[in-house]
Amino acid sequence: MSHLVAYVDGGSLGNPGPSGIGVVIDGVEGGTIRIAKWIGHQDNNVAEYVALLEALQHALALKAQALHVYSDSEVVVKQMTGDYNCRSPRLYSLNWICRKLARSFDFSISHVPREHNAEANGLASSAIRTQLSVVCP
Numbered sequence: 001m002s003h004l005v006a007y008v009d010g011g012s013l014g015n016p017g018p019s020g021i022g023v024v025i026d027g028v029e030g031g032t033i034r035i036a037k038w039i040g041h042q043d044n045n046v047a048e049y050v051a052l053l054e055a056l057q058h059a060l061a062l063k064a065q066a067l068h069v070y071s072d073s074e075v076v077v078k079q080m081t082g083d084y085n086c087r088s089p090r091l092y093s094l095n096w097i098c099r100k101l102a103r104s105f106d107f108s109i110s111h112v113p114r115e116h117n118a119e120a121n122g123l124a125s126s127a128i129r130t131q132l133s134v135v136c137p
Contacts, residue, residue: 003027003066006055007112009120010039010047010073013128017041020131021051022123025058033058036123038131048073049094051124052080052109056101066106070117077111 004027012019019042023035035058039050052069059067071077078084079095080102086095114121 002064003068004059004062004064005068005070006059007070007117007120008048008051008055009071009117009124010042010044010049010051011121011124011128012042012044012047013132016043016046018128018132019043019047020124020127021047021054022120022125022127023051023054023058024119024123025055025062028062034119034123036127036130038127043090045073045075045088045091046094047124048076049091049098051120052076052098053094053101056098056104060101060104064105067102067108069107069109070112071109072112072114072117072121074111077109080109 004025007024010021019039021037021039025033055069079086086092
């Protein structure tokens with residue numbers, strides 16, 4: 001694995017509320033990786049960071065040389081690029097872990113409009129809906 005591209009999204013029903021993440025990783029030998037995962041009761045920004053963390057961990061496991069991430073979360077993108085300081089105590093540790101993992105390869109991150117992140121968004125929503133249908137049939 002050399003150069004991967006990931007689309008990440010996290011969401012919650014309510015803020016905070018039931019939450020899920022969606023990750024799409026392209027450039028993988030054998031095809032695209034799609035992840036939809038329930039992450040419990042979180043707020044939107046935590047969900048967005050957990051989605052980024054999932055992409056970083058997969059890229060590391062795949063021994064990627066480079067990873068470019070697209071996210072529709074302006075907060076996460078600007079904090080990861082250093083345009084915003086991360087002052088939130090609840091986000092600080094997630095930001096720190098993501099920045100540390102990002103140093104493992106040639107990492108970059110860009111903001112994309114929500115409509116260009118539809119697949120990751122759909123996976124995050126699917127994770128929430130699937131969990132809620134199990135808990136509240």
